[in-house]
Amino acid sequence: MRLSLWSLALLLVYALDGWGADYGFRVLKAELVPATHDYLLNAEVDYQFSEAVIEALEHGVPLTLVIRFKVHRHRDYWLDETVFSESRRLRIRFHPLAKSFQILPEASGIPQNFASFAAMLDALGSIRGWRVLPRELIEPGQEYWASLAVHLDIEALPLPLRPVAYVSPSWYLSSPWFRWRIAG
Structure with missing residues (x-):
């Protein structure tokens, strides 16, 4: 019985950790730029990681961020129609021996290395020229x-860390949806 009470107390401490803290993700701006055959996404994202997440990263825990993009066509008499939906995953990690941070897009597999956490955050927060939407999907008029x-994928964490992440608000890092109109 002691072990279960101790476990409950520990989970309660982790659950209360971070209430009212200043962290989370926020899309500051986003736009689609027409290219020859596609629309390109440019966006600015503000990543404010919690202390618990930064500490885990600095101790070698890789983190996976999911960037979700959707396009809806407005309809007057029916629900809006989803025309396009895509998710991209980025893995970030710290290499203790090299003392460097790394962003690894799962789609390309080409890593980017950074000497500091701040430099990695600057690169992570600046999305430029992502091909996201074929132009033929947007009808004139x-x-x-x-x-x-954007959100932190708790399911991609190592299995022993997931129970702590599930009960701690400091691990629930996500942005609200940022919406903007596309000229059709």
């Missing part, structure tokens, strides 16, 4: 809305 959001 229609009203379209794009949405962008």
